[in-house]
Amino acid sequence: MTPRKLRSLLAALLLLAGTSLADERGSQPAPADKQEYVVGVTPQFEAGKLFRVWRPILDALEKETGLKFTLRGASAINEFEQQYGIGMFDFAYVNPFFVGVRNYQGYLPLVRDHGARLAGVVVVAKDSPINSVRELDGQTVAFPAANALAGALVIRAQLEDEFGVRVVPRFVRTHDSSFLNVAVGSIVAAGGARSVLEQQITGIRERLRVLYTTRELPTLPIVAHPRVPEAVRQRVQDALLKLGASSEGKELLAKVPIRQLGIATPADYDVLRRMRLERYEN
Numbered sequence: 001m002t003p004r005k006l007r008s009l010l011a012a013l014l015l016l017a018g019t020s021l022a023d024e025r026g027s028q029p030a031p032a033d034k035q036e037y038v039v040g041v042t043p044q045f046e047a048g049k050l051f052r053v054w055r056p057i058l059d060a061l062e063k064e065t066g067l068k069f070t071l072r073g074a075s076a077i078n079e080f081e082q083q084y085g086i087g088m089f090d091f092a093y094v095n096p097f098f099v100g101v102r103n104y105q106g107y108l109p110l111v112r113d114h115g116a117r118l119a120g121v122v123v124v125a126k127d128s129p130i131n132s133v134r135e136l137d138g139q140t141v142a143f144p145a146a147n148a149l150a151g152a153l154v155i156r157a158q159l160e161d162e163f164g165v166r167v168v169p170r171f172v173r174t175h176d177s178s179f180l181n182v183a184v185g186s187i188v189a190a191g192g193a194r195s196v197l198e199q200q201i202t203g204i205r206e207r208l209r210v211l212y213t214t215r216e217l218p219t220l221p222i223v224a225h226p227r228v229p230e231a232v233r234q235r236v237q238d239a240l241l242k243l244g245a246s247s248e249g250k251e252l253l254a255k256v257p258i259r260q261l262g263i264a265t266p267a268d269y270d271v272l273r274r275m276r277l278e279r280y281e282n
Helices: 003-021 047-065 077-085 149-163 175-183 194-198 230-245 247-253 266-273
Strands: 036-041 068-072 091-093 108-113 120-125 140-143 168-171 189-193 208-213 221-224 261-263
Touching: 036 047, 036 077, 047 068, 047 230, 047 247, 108 230, 108 266, 120 149, 120 175, 120 194, 140 149, 140 175, 149 168, 149 189, 175 189, 175 194, 175 208, 189 194, 194 208, 221 230, 230 247, 230 261
Parallel strands: 036 068, 036 091, 140 168, 140 189
Antiparallel strands: 091 221, 108 221, 108 261, 120 189, 120 208
C-alpha cells in the first residue's frame, strides 16, 4: 500500500470512528463558551473521499471563525439520518427532506447552493435495451437509501405519479454504490443524485446512460442545531458566505459540489411538503 493510500485509509477510519460516539444531547443548549462543534455530512461519497472533500472546508472555517469543527461521518445514509435525528450534530450538510418534511430537531438552514438545482436521475447500462421508464414497472431498481431525496424519494414519486410505474427498491447505502451496481451489471437500473453521477470517474460514467431526470428542487443546505447560540450560527453563516465568495473557497466547495453559496431559509423547502414524499419514507 502506498503512503497516499495509507493516509486515505487512516482518514476514513478516523472519520467513521466518530459514528459510534452518538450522544444524548438532543436539544440541550450548548454552553455559551463552547468552542468546538460537531459537523455531520450526509454520506454522498465513500468515507475517504468525504474526508478529503470536507476537512479542508472545515479547516478554512476554523481559520475564519476561531472555532473548532470535528467532522463526523457515517458508513451509510440511514445511519447518518439516525444520528441527525437525535441531534448528534451541531452543524450538518443534509438531505432537504429532513429540513422541509421531517425536521425532528428543528435544525435551521444557514446556506445552500444557489448556482445549481438538485435533481435525481435513473440510469441504465449504456447498452441496455431499456428505453423508457415504463419498462421498469415491477423491476428491481437500486437506490442509495429509502430517504435519499433526489436519489430515491423524488424518483419513486414521479415514476408513480407521472407514469404509473412502481419499482421494487433495493437500498445499497450510498449514491456511488447505486451507480456502481449498474456499471458492473449487478442490477438493471439505479437512482441517484445527478450531481453525484457527474462526479463519478470516467470508467463508471461511460458505462451508464441516463434514462430519466426528475424535476429540479432546492439543493442541500448546511444547517445548525437550535442549541447552537445565535451569535455562533451567524458567525458560521458569515464565514461560509465569505468562503463561497473567495477563489480559494470556490475551489474547495466545487468538490462537494457547491457552485454559488447563498443564504438558505426554511421557506426554500416548502415545495417538498406538497410532493407527499413521506409515502416512501423509511
